[in-house]
Amino acid sequence: MSDAAQRISALRNELDAHNYRYYVLDEPSIPDAEYDRLFRELQALEAAHPELVTPESSTQRVGGEALSAFGEVRHEVPMLSLGNAFDDNDLLDFDRRVREGLNLPGGDLFGGGAEVAYSCEPKLDGLAVSLRYENGQLVRGATRGDGSTGEDISSNVRTIRNVPLRLQGEGWPQVLEVRGEVYMPKAGFEALNARQAEGGGKTFANPRNAAAGSLRQLDPKITASRPLEFCCYGVGQVSGELPATQVGMLEQLKVWGIPISRELKLAKGVEACLEYYRDIGQRRMELPYDIDGVVFKVNTIEDQQQLGFRARTPHWAIAHKFPAQEELTELLAVEFQVGRTGAVTPVARLKPVKVAGVMVANASLHNMDEVARLGVMIGDTVIIRRAGDVIPQVMAVVPERRPADARPVHIPEQCPVCGSAVERTQLVKRSKGKASVSEGSVYRCVGRLSCQAQLKQAIIHFVSRRAMDIEGLGDKTIEQLVDEQLIASPADLYRLTFEQIIGLEGFAEVSSNKLLAAIEDSKRPTLARFIYALGIPDVGEETAKVLARSLASLARVRQALPEVLTYLPDIGLEVAHEIHSFFGDAHNQRVIEALLGESGLQLQEEGELSAEFSAIATLGGMLDKLNIPSVGPGAAQKLAERFVSLQGVLGGDWLDMRQALPEKQAKAVREFFDNPDNAQRARAIEEQLRDFGMHWESEKKVAEGLPLAGQTWVLTGTLELMSRDQAKAKLESLGAKVAGSVSAKTHCVVAGPGAGSKLAKASELGVRVLDEQAFIACLADYGVSL
Incomplete structure (x- = not known):
């Protein structure tokens, strides 16, 4: 080995040792200036001898070439989420279920029963990742x-300073997949935001958002510039033996150079867990x-295996969440936003206040009934609550702090976007022979697609992934298209030109042609996608599928009486x-005709009535x-x-009745x-039933090609060879x-690993259960492959 190679090897080993002491043991042994000197020496030697550069060198954390997209990674062992405990009673119930x-x-009057040992560690607010080591690399x-399935972020995690590029010591398994959280420390977050602000860049709302955004950069150099850290909390796929306890396993990972929580502790019994919390x-x-x-996790690995999993959460672990944080602030104003269906929704504009680590300036007020329930007025001091990623909400008013000039909140008479009238919705409750009308809680702008807010939201929904799936048409x-008056309905999307x-x-040029191609590719949607894309009120993806699968043609759906x-x-x-009502609206009819006519959409999977x-x-x-x-x-x-027939009923006299x-x-x-x-209505329903082939005198068809028609299936647990x-x-x-x-009407349950209450219910009711392999074999019998 040459002198340069020997020195490079020695420097790498020394720097790795210093990284281990600094990041894992929290015991730095040299000043930062000395570390920097050694690092620069290694950089200079590698620059002079590029043939000696290896991926595990500390100098390679700066990031490589930018990626065009992340690849997919299938986790050999699924990365499960945790169940939550929100108060002490939830944790006590968890401990009882474990025991x-x-x-x-169990306990009795003379004692609390056997106690379970738990590992305890903070729940970091970051992004869950897995790191795979093979032969220590x-x-x-x-x-x-x-x-x-996750995204391949290998180039990015290599830039995180405390992630070892090669493991320390010896004895590690040939394959070792460690799992943990990538997060951004508070000091690093504040420094990053200061740099972003100075450079005129975007600042981040909180450390979690900053960590997630930094880790998912297509350019690893950007990730390398961000102050990210990693903390391990467990393992995935392992090809060898590890210690038999959760704490022991984590301590062993620490020996190999994997950072773990410095707050990790072992608690015996649930009361010790509560003290730690x-x-x-x-x-x-x-x-x-x-x-x-x-x-909290059951410490003994064998006990974890005995307890097993439910659908996507382990029975042996739980996250005891801190209470949602609340703060006081001032309600400065109430503005009104207009949604896709024209709903005019009040939004609270607040004096900015930090809640659960996030600066909050806006909060949801839901609707005017909620405004009335809270008794909120502009100028009030209000209690704001934020739980996790949930939109902040106004929870209550502090009436004793109400100023003398507080003003009531009024719904606008005209739409704040288009100026059309705002009307309160009417709720129609239909019962025997009559319909009662009451006021709804929602106010709507009547401008429909002439209102730019409704138009924008309607088209955003129309092009979304589960609707027409037009890639490249972001919000x-x-x-821009609406503001520039280039589109005034979904049909106008298909008239857009390159210019x-x-x-x-x-x-x-490239992105314009790509968007035009995506629009063209969307012209052959399935009937279900098209119905969903139309944005019919109260018709979600599942209802759209029911309409398409049952009636099998847009013409029938459009004509169908309630x-x-x-x-x-x-x-x-x-x-x-x-x-x-949607299909009876003249404006909606014109848009649909334009889509199916000059726009050239051709609906797929149309045919005869199911x-x-x-x-x-x-x-x-029918009667x-x-x-x-x-x-x-x-x-x-x-x-x-x-009377045998509707005509007989209509013509029946009093004596017949x-x-x-x-x-x-x-x-x-x-x-x-x-x-x-009423008589005309009855005749119209009967005539349509006859036209559709649903009438009692119609020919009963045999369900060909749909062997599971009329059956209800339930999926539970984690499927490993396909997604749910x-x-x-x-x-x-x-x-x-x-x-x-699962109910008595369920025909079959497909249960993967971690199946819980649904599997138990199926067993109780005697419902047929298939594991994933049997399910795949069943699909194959019907000619359906993976």
């Missing part, structure tokens, strides 16, 4: 993502980093009226849906049996149909409905 799960003796870093809670503001609670681009797009801020729509799963009369709904209606059921006063399902069925029903009900039926509007969304899509393609809970 019961381990079959430990760092080979990969990944974000948690959805728990099964209170102690660290008192010292919370003095800590050099933000925390939002404490994590700011849509705002119009390239003139927008942030667009060049009573006919209620034959479909999970569509009640109120939602049915919203759907019918076989499960052919001839589904009965005369008795019941008419909501005739005093006539329930039983009486409606008696009418059907007596009396042979089927008691006097009061017979009179109610006769009076109902004596009203020409993928599994759901495959089941729906076979005609099944995927529900979120």
Whole structure:
């Protein structure tokens, strides 16, 4: 080995040792100036001998070339989240469940029973990551993502100073995946924000946002410039043996150079855990980093394995969160925002105040009923609450601090964006033969898409990933398009030209062509996506799928009467009226015709009425849906049996009615149909049922190609070979409905590792259960592959 190679090796070993003492042991052995001298010497030697540069050298933390995008990483062992305890009773319940799960003796009048040992450490407020070491070398870093799949951030985690690029000592497993939190210390956060402000850059709201934003930079050099740190709390995939306890395992990782929490402690029994929680809670503001609670884990690894997992959380660990922080501040004003459906929502503008580590200047007031409930007035001193990432809320007013010039909050009569009238919504409750109207809590602008706020939000929804999925049309681009009057409806998106797009801020030739291609690619949406994209009030993604799968054509959905729509799963009369009203609106009709006409959209997966709904209606059921006063399902069925047809019911005289029903009900039926509007309505429903093929006299079709039609399936636990969304899509393609809970009507439950209460409920009810391998085999039997 040459003199240069020997010196480089010696410097690397010395710097690694100093890093270990500084970051892991918190026992620096040399001044910073001496460390910097050694570092510069190593840099100079590597510059003179580039052939000797290796990835694990301390000099390589500056970051490499920028990436175009992050790759995906599938976690060999899923990264689970933790259940939460919000008060002492929650933690006591957790301890009780642990002791019961381990079959430990309980307490009685003479003692508290067996005590469980727990590891205790602060819950850092950062970003969860995994670091994979092979043969002692760092080979990969990944974000948690959805728990099964994360983003490859290897280039970025290599720049974090306290992440060892190679492990210390010896005896580490060939494969060692450590997991922990990347965070930004308070001092580093304040220094970063000061630099950002001086340079005219964007400042961050809190250390967590700064850490997450810094770690997900496509340019690792930016990450390298940020004061990030890593703290390990556990392991994932390991190819060898580790100590048999949580604390012992973490202490061993520390020996190998992995940073762990300096607050790590072992507590015997739940009372000791509570003491730790209170102690660290008192010292919370003095800590050099933000925390939002404490994590307790059963210390013995064998006990952890015995306790197991529920769907996505372990039974053996819990996060005891600190209470949501509240502060007092002044309500300076109330402004009104306009949403996609025209809802005019009050927003509190506050004198800025720091709540839970974040400067808060705005807070939600929900609606005018909430304003009235709080009794809030402009100028009041109010209590603001912020819990985690939840939008800050006005919780209460401090009436004794109300100033003499406080002003009431009034809903504007005109829309603050377009000037159209603002009207209070009316709630219609339909019951037997009548509809009662009451005032709703929401006020709406009546300007529809002539209101720029509604137009922007409507188009943002239209292009979103689960709707038309037009990549490249972000919120700011849509705002530009609307402000420049280039689009006035979703249909205008398909008229955009290259010249119009390239003139927008942030667009060049390549990005303009890419956006045009994305718009063109969106012209063949499935029927379900298109229905969802329209933004019908109260119609989410699942209801859109029901409409598409059941009626199988946009024409039927557009024509469907509310009573006919209620034959479909999970569509009640109120939602049915919203759907019918939407398609009956002249403006909506023009937009849809423009999309399907000159815009050239071609809907996919349209066809004949779903076989499960052919001839589904009965005369008795239809009469019941008419909501005739005093006539329930039983009486409606008696009418059907007596008269056989709707025309027979409409033409039945008093004597005929009396042979089927008691006097009061017979009179109610006769009076109902004596009203020409009611008779006409009944005929229209029957005619549509016949047109759709749902009429009792229609031909009953055999459900071909949809072997699971009419079945309800439930997914629970962690699927390892596909995501839950993928599994759901495959089941729906076979005609099944995927529900979120198990009931006696459930046909089958697919249970992956960590399945909890849903699996127990299925066993209790005798519902069929498949593991993932059996589920995949079942799909294969129907010709559906991974």
